[in-house]
Amino acid sequence: MGGEDVAGLVQAPVWGLLRSVQTENPGRFLLLDHDPEHGTEINAVAADAVVQVLGAGEEPQLAVRGGTVLVPRLSRVVKPAVDPGAGAPEASVRLVSGGTVLVTGASGALAGVVARHLVAEHGVEHLLLASRRGPDAPGAAELVADLEAAGASVTVAACDVADRDAVRELLAGVPARLPLRGVVHTAGVVDDGVVEGLSDERVERVLAPKVDAAWHLHELTRDMGLEAFVLYSSAAATLGAGGQGSYAAANAFLDALAQHRHAHGLPALSLAWGHIVQERTAGLLDAALATERPHVLSMKLDLKATRKRADAVPALMRGLVRAPYRKLAANQQSAEAWKEEMALATPEQREQLLLDLVLTHAASVLGHTGHTGIDSDRALKELGFDSLTAVELRNQLSTTTGMRLPATLVFDHPTPLAVAHYLDSQVRGVGQSETRMSARTVLAEFDKLEVTLSRLSYRENERAQISARLKRLILALGDSRLDDGAQARSDDLESADMDQVLKLLNDELGTF
Numbered sequence: 001m002g003g004e005d006v007a008g009l010v011q012a013p014v015w016g017l018l019r020s021v022q023t024e025n026p027g028r029f030l031l032l033d034h035d036p037e038h039g040t041e042i043n044a045v046a047a048d049a050v051v052q053v054l055g056a057g058e059e060p061q062l063a064v065r066g067g068t069v070l071v072p073r074l075s076r077v078v079k080p081a082v083d084p085g086a087g088a089p090e091a092s093v094r095l096v097s098g099g100t101v102l103v104t105g106a107s108g109a110l111a112g113v114v115a116r117h118l119v120a121e122h123g124v125e126h127l128l129l130a131s132r133r134g135p136d137a138p139g140a141a142e143l144v145a146d147l148e149a150a151g152a153s154v155t156v157a158a159c160d161v162a163d164r165d166a167v168r169e170l171l172a173g174v175p176a177r178l179p180l181r182g183v184v185h186t187a188g189v190v191d192d193g194v195v196e197g198l199s200d201e202r203v204e205r206v207l208a209p210k211v212d213a214a215w216h217l218h219e220l221t222r223d224m225g226l227e228a229f230v231l232y233s234s235a236a237a238t239l240g241a242g243g244q245g246s247y248a249a250a251n252a253f254l255d256a257l258a259q260h261r262h263a264h265g266l267p268a269l270s271l272a273w274g275h276i277v278q279e280r281t282a283g284l285l286d287a288a289l290a291t292e293r294p295h296v297l298s299m300k301l302d303l304k305a306t307r308k309r310a311d312a313v314p315a316l317m318r319g320l321v322r323a324p325y326r327k328l329a330a331n332q333q334s335a336e337a338w339k340e341e342m343a344l345a346t347p348e349q350r351e352q353l354l355l356d357l358v359l360t361h362a363a364s365v366l367g368h369t370g371h372t373g374i375d376s377d378r379a380l381k382e383l384g385f386d387s388l389t390a391v392e393l394r395n396q397l398s399t400t401t402g403m404r405l406p407a408t409l410v411f412d413h414p415t416p417l418a419v420a421h422y423l424d425s426q427v428r429g430v431g432q433s434e435t436r437m438s439a440r441t442v443l444a445e446f447d448k449l450e451v452t453l454s455r456l457s458y459r460e461n462e463r464a465q466i467s468a469r470l471k472r473l474i475l476a477l478g479d480s481r482l483d484d485g486a487q488a489r490s491d492d493l494e495s496a497d498m499d500q501v502l503k504l505l506n507d508e509l510g511t512f
Contacts (some may be wrong), residue, residue, distance in 0.1 A: 005260055005263035013207065013249035015252050016237040016245075016249040016251060016252025016253070017195065017246070017252075019031070019241075020195060020243075020245035020248045021195050021240075023239075023241060023242040024195060024196075024243070026398065026399075028404075031061040031062070033062070034063075058315060059071050061316075072316055073316060073318060073319035074317055075319050094122050095124065095228045095289065096122070096124065096227045097227060098178075099179045100127070100174050100179065100181060100182075101118055101124050101184060102128045102182070102183045102184070103118075103128070103129050103130070103186065104183075104213065104217075105130075105186035106129035107138065107139065107140065108131075108186055111129070111184075111186045112143050113278055113281050114184055114285060115143065116146060116150070119151065120150055121282070124152060125153065126152065126153045126155070126178040127153075127154050127155070128174060129155065129157070130158075130159040130161060130170060130187075131159070132158065132160055136158070155173075157173070161212075161217070162209050162212040164216045167220055171221065179224070180226065181226060181227045181228070182229070183217055183228065183230065184228075185230065185232060185254075188210050188247075189205055191246060192388070193243060193387055194243050194245070194390075194391065195407065196407055202246060203249070206249075206250050207246065207249065207250045210254060211250055211254075214253065222266065228267050228289075229268050230271060231255075231258055231269070231270040231271070232273065233270045233271060233273070234274075235299050236248040237251035238255070238272055238297060242387070242388055242395075243387025243390065244388065255295050257270070258295055259294050259295060269288060269294060270294060272299075273298055273299065274298065274299025275299065276298060276300060281298075303321050334400065335399070335400065335402025336402065338401055339401075339402065350424060350427065351424055354420040354427070355376055355416065356371075358397070358423070359376060359416050361397055362380065362383065362385075365392050365393045365396065366383065366384055366385075376415065376417040377415055377417055378416075380410050380414055380416065381414065393409075394410065397409070403426055405426075409422070
């Protein structure tokens, strides 16, 4: 927050992970950051404010500072007057004034773009390109040829930057005449999957090249007088991304590390990429450097489309997009109306309505104008669903139905028809559960009534009125089941006293 240091770097990945958990499980988790200067205590005023915000149910993240509750908002920090992909940067935003720049993850596409840009537009003299396979990586020879043709000297090294000793050896090899002046850390691994399906091994595989490597680079270069320390992060760490929990966790650490360095007067920029054309990343890097901020999101937002979304505008974006009206209550009302529709439908009608619902939302998530071209028996994966769109489909269905659906819905039920069948089982199960709960509640109330009646005395006419009221309840519970047993119960009521009527009510309710 602001210029403050990050109190717990080690917890930063947890925040990134939980933002993805929030995306996969809407409305179930809240992130609360308390004031680090006051331990774990939150004063009464702040506590009341937190409760009020929680009651509104629209803020997934809160921070308490000096007794004040704050909420995060995205804001526009750069609005280039020209295409950020054109022209050289001003001298004041050049990455370094000379020497060597280390680029990690050098075999990746983003690293190639930034390496060419640093030489062509920033005038970098010497590039140290590090990747696991070094000169044997695909495209390495072509990249070196391009850079040397542009006038730079290039060293390509095979190095696992998650290995501290390997990084130390790599840095020791930088020539004294061209000392290290900048680091651009682009290394990373993606292993998508909903949080419920993650294992220790999968998480570690994603964290190592991001978290371990960045920390080694930070510690081993801290006293080298660097002019630039750039970390390639992801918008997933800030916004949360269903199906990318590990990746969000890893990049949240990069964002926190940049904030930590900035607070201690060290150069730092964590550049969080959204969906962007690779060729534009070079110009956007320059724009981000010009902000002199430690953490910048670089992404294209369709604000008009966001404003028109059926569900509420994400809290983080409310500084950029003003929601036309509050939609949380409307969503709840829509879910209640949907439940009523399901309750009134016949089994055959319900099955068709549920299938249409799944197909409609599947088409929406995939960007189709209608669902006529979607085969209900075809695997959703074959239709184009991945871990991210699968979570989006689950979220849309949850909003419409008001049901808490598992993040693994699409993986457990891989076709639209299978998803519809699952929803049908849930609708029937919820109805039965509510009936059983209602019966238990009523029986409990009758227990209380029975105790009350046994403790009080009534005049004869009062007892007759109470008995008559209870008899009407029993007849109403009997519905239209005019079998011999029902008729016998009706006959019994004519001569039953109040205690016997209560017993009959308990017997009747106990059949639910």
